[in-house]
Amino acid sequence: MTRQPCACGIDVHAHVVPEHFPRYIGARMPASWPSMVPAHECHRHVMIADKVYRTVSDKCWSPSRRLADLPAMGVSQQVLSPMPELLSYWFEPADGQQLCRWLNNQTAAMVAEAPGTFIGLAAVPLQDIDLAIAELEHAMQVLGFAGVEIGSNVNGVPVGHKRFEPFFAACEALGAAVFVHALKPTGMDRLVGPASLQQVLAYPSDVGLAAASVITSNLLLRHPALRIAFSHGGGTLAMLLPRLQQGFGVFPALKEQLQASPAEQAAKLFFDTLVFDTTTLRHLVDRFGASQLMVGTDYPFNFHDRTPVARIEAAGFDDATVQQLVHGNAQRFLALDGVVA
Amino acid sequence: MTRQPCACGIDVHAHVVPEHFPRYIGARMPASWPSMVPAHECHRHVMIADKVYRTVSDKCWSPSRRLADLPAMGVSQQVLSPMPELLSYWFEPADGQQLCRWLNNQTAAMVAEAPGTFIGLAAVPLQDIDLAIAELEHAMQVLGFAGVEIGSNVNGVPVGHKRFEPFFAACEALGAAVFVHALKPTGMDRLVGPASLQQVLAYPSDVGLAAASVITSNLLLRHPALRIAFSHGGGTLAMLLPRLQQGFGVFPALKEQLQASPAEQAAKLFFDTLVFDTTTLRHLVDRFGASQLMVGTDYPFNFHDRTPVARIEAAGFDDATVQQLVHGNAQRFLALDGVVA
DSSP: OOOOOOOOEEEEEEEEOOSSOOOOOSSSOOTTOOEEEEOSTTEEEEEETTEEEEEEEGGGTOHHHHHHHHHHHTEEEEEEEEOGGGGOTTSOHHHHHHHHHHHHHHHHHHHHHSBTTEEEEEOOOTTSHHHHHHHHHHHHHTSOOOEEEEESEETTEETTSGGGHHHHHHHHHHTOEEEEEOOSOSOGGGOOSOTTHIIIIIHHHHHHHHHHHHHHTTHHHHOTTOOEEESGGGTTHHHHHHHHHHHHHHOHHHHHHOSSOHHHHHTTOEEEOOOSOHHHHHHHHHHHOTTSEEOOOOBTSTTOOSOHHHHHHTTTOOHHHHHIIIIIHHHHHHTGGGOOO | OOOOOOOOEEEEEEEEOOSSOOOOOSSSOOTTOOEEEEOSTTEEEEEETTEEEEEEEGGGTOHHHHHHHHHHHTEEEEEEEEOGGGGOTTSOHHHHHHHHHHHHHHHHHHHHHSBTTEEEEEOOOTTSHHHHHHHHHHHHHTSOOOEEEEESEETTEETTSGGGHHHHHHHHHHTOEEEEEOOSOSOGGGOOSOTTHIIIIIHHHHHHHHHHHHHHTTHHHHOTTOOEEESGGGTTHHHHHHHHHHHHHHOHHHHHHOSSOHHHHHTTOEEEOOOSOHHHHHHHHHHHOTTSEEOOOOBTSTTOOSOHHHHHHTTTOOHHHHHIIIIIHHHHHHTGGGOOO
């Protein structure tokens, strides 16, 4: 019996670029304030610091274009988060807040075109914790978002650093799902080859270290109701975790630092399935558990997974695991339909 | 039927620290020239830049102490390489050469106590390619070593960088096995916790990026007879590789850069099994192939694998795979007994 392909996936990792950027309002425009210029048909160049940062299609901002693409991916609900470079943590806080507000309004407008199908994640100016919390409150309480996208680091400081403690406390209190995405990664001087290796190799390295920082800082022990997910299958974390677990048993300072074992803490983290490989997908389920993985695609960028649900369905999991990965875990992560993590 | 535990393992990843360091001979002693001071019974402090870099046991330099420990690990042959921090790529080249020569002579003296059981890997001053090649020739032709240990980067430059091309050509010509070990890793600013996280998290991250740099620079395509292995199970490479493979199909610049697919190039690399976890070990075999993995322990440091062979034997592999992992692949890597990779 051939199982009917599911079209019930929830994609937690899909990006938005607005059709336009606002005119800067302030005293001194940041050199990397973004703008748009026309490109080939249906495309625009995102200009940052007078260079083409990325050429993107109108799928980035058009609800109808996106809706048309969902069924072929097996996706029925898509979580919208900004293209991470736009998070702009390197701006002055007030400038960052201005751009984040624009992004959030654009996302909200897209969600309004297909509520229930599109789900919004906020951008917040994490270079200023108070402003970030205020913007998150606005996004959750006024715009009706499900949570927030944050970078794997903020100007080089990993998300597990104690300076972000009040922000995560606010996320927990507001019930905001936190999606951690690679950004301005470490290790750029270790790459040999074209610029795309930043996305290909350095992004997962930075995400892995960010996830490890959340474990070594005991974040989920202080905030047990916090729901936090990591992009790109957690990046390199799957390879770091067994070594961290062993180190926890060997180094007294690490034993003292961690208030629960790395394995126990990792079991509370969510991850997307964006690894482009069935063997690795199965390993992630072995490593992190069938209850913690959710569809992620990086739609609509070139480097996105076009068959995220089919890959899960073909991986040899039992039906219950397939349902969890395809939508059940995302429902918990996003607290949809009253489902609680 | 209980299978008799094997005591025929070849450990390719075990370290040496000499009992003494030489008096510096030169014009200006580097601030980090190492020295030894006594510690508790059977232990010494390795002093670097006036601080205790690591407290080590006499197993680091005593052949008899090491030989006594091998059977319990299931190991019959052990490859000796210097504690990586001693590679001292940050010294002036002549100073680096002086220290490498001392290390190599100490390793050679240990090998002479149990030839056939102990196998030497050289230290070479890779901050100067010509001096490095000369030291490698000495180690291979005079001291009878099997190859060389190098860092995952040399003062921040990953091993895949073109500047190392003449060195790898010499390794290939001399038949020297190359063992790449993590050193001065990237990502240190992404760690939240005690100093041991350098070894625990940043080491595998740096090794993974180093292995990727060898792939993206097509090293093995230019030097098909080169035998090169990566420490700590290749670090994070297992998680990077599927993404690199996908990126190769998506980004034209990456397609142009790589003269064979990442998967095809990765299939020629060797890795140790030092991952402390059976699930991960099985994944490495799935990912890299049963022909490319070899026992590695990090003996005699605290953070070493005490049951490397038993873990392989208990992982559920078929007998042929067990034999390959326990000693067959290492024989090829080291070109022992006329076995050719």
